[in-house]
Amino acid sequence: xxxxxxxxxxxxxxxxxxxxxxxxxxxxxxxxxxxxxxxxxxxxxxxxxxxxxxxxxxxxxxxxxxxxxxxxx
Amino acid sequence: xxxxxxxxxxxxxxxxxxxxxxxxxxxxxxxxxxxxxxxxxxxxxxxxxxxxxxxxxxxxxxxxxxxxxxxxxxxxxxxxxxxxxxxxxxxxxxxxxxxxxxxxxxxxxxxxxxxxxxxxxxxxxxxxxxxxxxxxxxxxxxxxxxxxxxxxxxxxxxxxxxxxxxxxxxxxxxxxxxxxxxxxxxxxxxxxxxxxxxxxxxxxxxxxxxxxxxxxxxxxxxxxxxxxxxxxxxxxxxxxxxxxxxxxxxxxxxxx
Numbered sequence: 001x002x003x004x005x006x007x008x009x010x011x012x013x014x015x016x017x018x019x020x021x022x023x024x025x026x027x028x029x030x031x032x033x034x035x036x037x038x039x040x041x042x043x044x045x046x047x048x049x050x051x052x053x054x055x056x057x058x059x060x061x062x063x064x065x066x067x068x069x070x071x072x073x
Numbered sequence: 074x075x076x077x078x079x080x081x082x083x084x085x086x087x088x089x090x091x092x093x094x095x096x097x098x099x100x101x102x103x104x105x106x107x108x109x110x111x112x113x114x115x116x117x118x119x120x121x122x123x124x125x126x127x128x129x130x131x132x133x134x135x136x137x138x139x140x141x142x143x144x145x146x147x148x149x150x151x152x153x154x155x156x157x158x159x160x161x162x163x164x165x166x167x168x169x170x171x172x173x174x175x176x177x178x179x180x181x182x183x184x185x186x187x188x189x190x191x192x193x194x195x196x197x198x199x200x201x202x203x204x205x206x207x208x209x210x211x212x213x214x215x216x217x218x219x220x221x222x223x224x225x226x227x228x229x230x231x232x233x234x235x236x237x238x239x240x241x242x243x244x245x246x247x248x249x250x251x252x253x254x255x256x257x258x259x260x261x262x263x264x265x266x267x268x269x270x271x272x273x274x275x276x277x278x279x280x281x282x283x284x285x286x287x288x289x290x291x292x293x294x295x296x297x298x299x300x301x302x303x304x305x306x307x308x309x310x311x312x313x314x315x316x317x318x319x320x321x322x323x324x325x326x327x328x329x
Contacts, residue, residue, distance in 0.1 A: 015175060036226070038277065039173060043172055
């Protein structure tokens, strides 16, 4: 999966505008990064990448790049 | 009948699913204290055995089985074979999936419906056969949820399954009233069980959870024992004139 495809997937997961999703985007600046967005992201990483994040790992997610880093196949 | 005997379950044989933890384990403990013979079911042998060891009195039976399709019928057959015709069934087994609606897959809805609704259906269908229960002495209870009454963001599949359970129970109550078989439902608020830990994941901080969920219960969050007490009433002869009811046991969640 390319970086662009991964960014598409993040936008789709958060139901956010694709143009707002860039690696450097701070998650806290996105309206969609609410509790539902967090849970959706956790589910996406589990389903598509078999990554189960701990509570500490979730808390440390700061930017879109941090999510990209977890999306290793 | 004395007041104490009214709430007694002495000699009643009660099948309880989901008895290895949470509300199911509490129901089994309290029912046994009231004199019932409990036939407890759960998936995890070790944890079910722990519940069995906590029961008061003798003759209780633990049946380990995963409630997949077809296993509900088998569960009733095994229970009746070992204990004789039953007097009660409490369906405490249940699962949930905390996910936004947009991310919930249809397969996840089906998995939740299978345990929360279809297993209840299957067990009840076998149980109402005349050889499997004592004539005019059967009380069936479903554990629904306030999620079914008021909705639950992030738990749509769970809420839908619990709403369907209420509709099913009301219909069964109407259909079998002529045979004096009673069907009732309890809708607990948020209770301190392992399932609540999953719900807490929806909230970034403990403070957010408290303001969103806990503070909406004027009497505070409940314990499994709070729900078990209501179950005992609905299993006992004290509720002989009660069927098709939906009893909320929610610490005031519904009076917001």
